[in-house]
Amino acid sequence: MRIVDVREVTKPIASSIRNAYIDFSKMTASLVAVVTDVEREGRRVVGYGFNSNGRYGQGGLIRERFRSRILEADPASVLTQAGDNLDPHRLWAAMMTNEKPGGHGERSVAVGTLDMAIWDATAKIAGRPLFRLLAEQKGVEANPRVFVYAAGGYYYPGKDDTQLRAEMRSYLDRGYTVVKMKIGGAPIGEDQRRIEAVLSEIEGRARLAVDANGRFDLESGIAYAKMLRQYPLFWYEEVGDPLDYALQAALSEFYPGPMATGENLFSHQDARNLLRYGGMRPDRDWLQFDCALSYGLVEYLRTLDVLHQFGWSPSRCIPHGGHQMSLNIAAGLGLGGNESYPDLFQPYGGFPDGVRVEDGHIVMPELPGIGFEGKSDLITVMRDLAE
Numbered sequence: 001m002r003i004v005d006v007r008e009v010t011k012p013i014a015s016s017i018r019n020a021y022i023d024f025s026k027m028t029a030s031l032v033a034v035v036t037d038v039e040r041e042g043r044r045v046v047g048y049g050f051n052s053n054g055r056y057g058q059g060g061l062i063r064e065r066f067r068s069r070i071l072e073a074d075p076a077s078v079l080t081q082a083g084d085n086l087d088p089h090r091l092w093a094a095m096m097t098n099e100k101p102g103g104h105g106e107r108s109v110a111v112g113t114l115d116m117a118i119w120d121a122t123a124k125i126a127g128r129p130l131f132r133l134l135a136e137q138k139g140v141e142a143n144p145r146v147f148v149y150a151a152g153g154y155y156y157p158g159k160d161d162t163q164l165r166a167e168m169r170s171y172l173d174r175g176y177t178v179v180k181m182k183i184g185g186a187p188i189g190e191d192q193r194r195i196e197a198v199l200s201e202i203e204g205r206a207r208l209a210v211d212a213n214g215r216f217d218l219e220s221g222i223a224y225a226k227m228l229r230q231y232p233l234f235w236y237e238e239v240g241d242p243l244d245y246a247l248q249a250a251l252s253e254f255y256p257g258p259m260a261t262g263e264n265l266f267s268h269q270d271a272r273n274l275l276r277y278g279g280m281r282p283d284r285d286w287l288q289f290d291c292a293l294s295y296g297l298v299e300y301l302r303t304l305d306v307l308h309q310f311g312w313s314p315s316r317c318i319p320h321g322g323h324q325m326s327l328n329i330a331a332g333l334g335l336g337g338n339e340s341y342p343d344l345f346q347p348y349g350g351f352p353d354g355v356r357v358e359d360g361h362i363v364m365p366e367l368p369g370i371g372f373e374g375k376s377d378l379i380t381v382m383r384d385l386a387e
């Protein structure tokens with residue numbers, strides 16, 4: 001049993017949307033395939049992965065460093081002890097050979113993308129849905145019913161409050177009970193008007209989260225906190241620079257409601273610093289680390305260990321990214337849910353065909369691997385790469 005090839009292609013996921021920090025006019029993502037020599041049900045097992053929106057494709061790093069480390073590793077050294085499957089932990093160690101600690105930048109995205117494909121292959125070789133495999137490995141009960149919320153509410157040219165309201169209403173009509181919109185990309189008075197427009201549209205049917213995408217310094221973060229705290233928001237997200245833990249800690253003095261952050265922290269060490277120094281409150285705040293940007297599930301398991309040490313429940317995690325990988329982690333390991341972008345980043349985001357959101361939850365189908373084979377538009381693009 002061995003990995004015979006690793007392929008990467010960088011795909012556009014561009015759109016005209018804008019958050020408080022970046023526009024997505026040139027956004028890309030890496031799609032990767034890990035090709036094995038194993039056959040299951042008459043088909044070669046190929047694991048697939050991709051990175052979440054926001055950090056661009058990582059073809060250069062994957063092709064120049066990580067692909068060759070996987071292919072050059074002694075095949076037996078990256079299998080389980082019994083030799084009956086790939087071992088994602090050993091493959092992770094092979095990928096990270098000769099990498100210095102710290103500086104968790106783009107490299108964590110490249111490794112996270114490959115790690116997704118490795119876990120997909122591993123679960124397919126085991127013939128199980130990944131969430132079942134993860135629950136079994138951890139000795140816990142899987143829960144295939146997962147909370148999901150609808151992220152959108154971006155700024156884009158020509159969009160007014162009427163369109164914003166219609167967008168949010170459409171998420172409610174599709175079964176969501178929590179919706180998210182962007183703030184910090186307009187003057188505070190304008191954002192307040194947008195928030196009130198959305199709140200009056202969804203009143204009684206759903207809750208609203210707002211996301212500043214790390215735009216604010218302490219002073220504007222506090223000004224927004226004072227404005228926002230009069231509304232019953234689901235959360236106030238990524239207020240300041242992701243690595244400015246002192247800012248995050250100071251904010252909690254001005255914002256008693258739930259806050260969320262973590263999508264731009266890319267290692268368990270950074271996550272630990274957030275818990276050590278960021279003043280995050282385990283009874284109400286939310287952690288959004290996204291394995292597809294942060295060295296994958298092997299690293300995410302370390303992050304969950306850190307959470308445990310600091311007295312945090314995995315149910316406080318609702319990852320960024322809207323991909324099926326995090327849905328599997330949520331269902332298998334008891335996370336609080338997952339992000340979803342109902343109208344963006346297709347075909348990568350979303351759910352297998354036929355999965356519907358009901359009362360803010362989906363139910364995972366029993367598909368081997370991550371479940372990409374159940375999403376026809378996605379698996380078509382994937383198979384173009386490697387089958």
Ligand SMILES: O=C([O-])CC(=O)C(=O)O
Pocket residue numbers: 019053054151211213263320321339
């Ligand atoms: O707009 C983005 O970069 C995505 C984002 O923050 C989110 O989904 O929370």
Ligand SMILES: [Mg+2]
Pocket residue numbers: 211213237238263320
């Ligand atoms: Mg965000």
